[in-house]
Amino acid sequence: EAxxxxxxxxxxxxxxxxxxxxxxxxxxxxxxxxxQQILGQGPKLLIQxxxxxxxxxxxxxxxxxxxxxxxxxxxxxxxxxxxxxxxxVYLCASSLDPQGREAFFGQGTRLTVV
Amino acid sequence: QKEVEQxxxxxxxxxxxxxxxxxxxxxxxxxxxxxxxxxxGKSPELIMFIYSNGDKEDGRFTAQLNKASQYVSLxxxxxxxxxxxxxxxxxxxxxxxxxxxxxxRLFVKA
Numbered sequence: 001e002a003x004x005x006x007x008x009x010x011x012x013x014x015x016x017x018x019x020x021x022x023x024x025x026x027x028x029x030x031x032x033x034x035x036q037q038i039l040g041q042g043p044k045l046l047i048q049x050x051x052x053x054x055x056x057x058x059x060x061x062x063x064x065x066x067x068x069x070x071x072x073x074x075x076x077x078x079x080x081x082x083x084x085x086x087x088x089v090y091l092c093a094s095s096l097d098p099q100g101r102e103a104f105f106g107q108g109t110r111l112t113v114v
Numbered sequence: 115q116k117e118v119e120q121x122x123x124x125x126x127x128x129x130x131x132x133x134x135x136x137x138x139x140x141x142x143x144x145x146x147x148x149x150x151x152x153x154x155g156k157s158p159e160l161i162m163f164i165y166s167n168g169d170k171e172d173g174r175f176t177a178q179l180n181k182a183s184q185y186v187s188l189x190x191x192x193x194x195x196x197x198x199x200x201x202x203x204x205x206x207x208x209x210x211x212x213x214x215x216x217x218x219r220l221f222v223k224a
Contacts, residue, residue, distance in 0.1 A: 042214035
């Protein structure tokens, strides 16, 4: 079974630039999550999709972050414009459904904003 | 604000000893509890989950849940250097939302 795929693995951008991350979840997984993990901290949920609908985006900084999940499969997360404090690992995860099931994580994208 | 608290560590134990990792959570309505292991520079991977009060054992790992005390723990028996990692406690607070703690760093000395 293929895992959660993310790209790119690493990205370095200057502040005020834009960046996009891509995620392909495990086949058949209806729930997709984007987490932000700052060094030394636990993952923080940014947005959660159930199929292509948003379940929770309460911690997504909507003035600069946006996410979409087309056709309930792949997802993209965009930051525009980036700030220095956005430097983190962005983790995509998926699960069969949102009801307390285990989440499987991708390798993450390490973003450095300079 | 629903919270999940963990001691950041590092927790250092000798090889072969029992490592005990603890987690408390604030939302009494929480139903599902997960322990993830995260090696440095890698993604979290699930090692245990528990839904009911009591103990759940899987190999060298035992998860313990006490909903009345809002407390969940992970015991690692016969700790190995390869167990050295950060252990993340995650709680499904209901409303289909999972919150992660900041993690406890475990170091197993050979």
